[in-house]
Amino acid sequence: MPAPEIVEALRVRFGAEPAPLGVSLPAASLLAAMRALRDTYGYRSYVTATALERDGRFEVAHAVRDVEMNDTLFVRVRVQRDGAEIDSLAFVYAGAEWHEREILDLFGIAFRGHPDPRRILLPDEYVGHPLRKDFAIETPWGYRP
Amino acid sequence: MAEDLPVVGQPRPPAGTALEEIAEEVVRFPGGGVALLRADALFHWAQKSSLWPLTFGLACCAIEMMATFAGRFDLDRFGVILRPTPRQADVMIIAGTVTIKMAPRIRTLYDQMAHPKWVISMGSCANSGDHYRNVYSVVPGVDHVIPVDVYVAGCPPTPEALMEGIFALQRQIMEGDRARA
Numbered sequence: 001m002p003a004p005e006i007v008e009a010l011r012v013r014f015g016a017e018p019a020p021l022g023v024s025l026p027a028a029s030l031l032a033a034m035r036a037l038r039d040t041y042g043y044r045s046y047v048t049a050t051a052l053e054r055d056g057r058f059e060v061a062h063a064v065r066d067v068e069m070n071d072t073l074f075v076r077v078r079v080q081r082d083g084a085e086i087d088s089l090a091f092v093y094a095g096a097e098w099h100e101r102e103i104l105d106l107f108g109i110a111f112r113g114h115p116d117p118r119r120i121l122l123p124d125e126y127v128g129h130p131l132r133k134d135f136a137i138e139t140p141w142g143y144r145p
Numbered sequence: 146m147a148e149d150l151p152v153v154g155q156p157r158p159p160a161g162t163a164l165e166e167i168a169e170e171v172v173r174f175p176g177g178g179v180a181l182l183r184a185d186a187l188f189h190w191a192q193k194s195s196l197w198p199l200t201f202g203l204a205c206c207a208i209e210m211m212a213t214f215a216g217r218f219d220l221d222r223f224g225v226i227l228r229p230t231p232r233q234a235d236v237m238i239i240a241g242t243v244t245i246k247m248a249p250r251i252r253t254l255y256d257q258m259a260h261p262k263w264v265i266s267m268g269s270c271a272n273s274g275d276h277y278r279n280v281y282s283v284v285p286g287v288d289h290v291i292p293v294d295v296y297v298a299g300c301p302p303t304p305e306a307l308m309e310g311i312f313a314l315q316r317q318i319m320e321g322d323r324a325r326a
Contacts, residue, residue: 123246130281
């Protein structure tokens with residue numbers, strides 16, 4: 001859990017709301033907030049990224065870590081399901097690059113400014129994004145030899 | 146002799162190992178001997194006595210396969226020696242879950258092996274996909290990709306089970322009805 005003054009500072013500066021294990025940010029202020037977390041608030045390490053589909057929207061969660069304070073902060077961003085696109089963090093935290101490719105692969109969320117937006121786990125010719133709720137289990141049969 | 150004693154917990158090697166068991170006539174004399182047998186039987190005997198596997202560890206089954214080839218079970222004594230390249234291999238051991246991304250690679254390596262060649266499918270995932278059967282990235286059984294001669298059941302199979310699968314393949318080779326081979 002982040003310190004209350006950090007959550008309050010993020011609320012004042014970037015419009016963040018408290019969320020489980022961290023804050024929820026508007027998509028427009030994600031890049032600026034992550035730069036501030038890295039440079040000002042001590043969250044210098046990137047841990048992981050994950051995504052989920054809930055109530056017809058995607059939610060992307062980035063986890064960053066402050067090693068000195070022994071704290072992991074989850075930053076959540078909600079995006080619309082159709083044509084989902086959010087800013088890439090690959091040039092803020094280099095470790096985010098492959099995690100964002102995984103989300104692109106499995107959820108189909110586009111990352112604006114990503115240096116290498118290709119699939120990372122599934123074959124390049126795969127059609128569809130299997131962790132979306134509307135993905136049918138019959139879909140990949142066409143790929144089976 | 147020592148090899149006549151049963152080893153507790155380990156499968157016995159199949160019959161047909163000794164030349165006397167497959168030859169129609171063996172004449173031994175000091176310093177050598179002469180065996181009379183069909184050429185087919187000799188070739189099959191040679192093939193099953195030096196099965197060189199191309200290992201293809203894809204998941205946790207590979208750990209059991211490594212254990213089988215290590216000193217405790219020691220497949221070298223049956224002429225089974227690992228090869229790192231398909232060009233030198235006779236049998237491909239598919240050990241683990243086959244994904245749709247890996248399937249073309251398996252096919253390529255199988256095509257690079259020289260005839261005669263065999264395939265052992267090791268473990269439930271390679272046999273049928275098992276509980277990953279309907280996962281979006283998994284091939285439901287390696288026999289969708291390449292022909293399989295022996296299926297070894299288990300999740301993962303014990304080293305004894307893999308050894309029994311290799312012996313079953315040796316018995317198949319000795320029976321000799323191998324149209325592909």
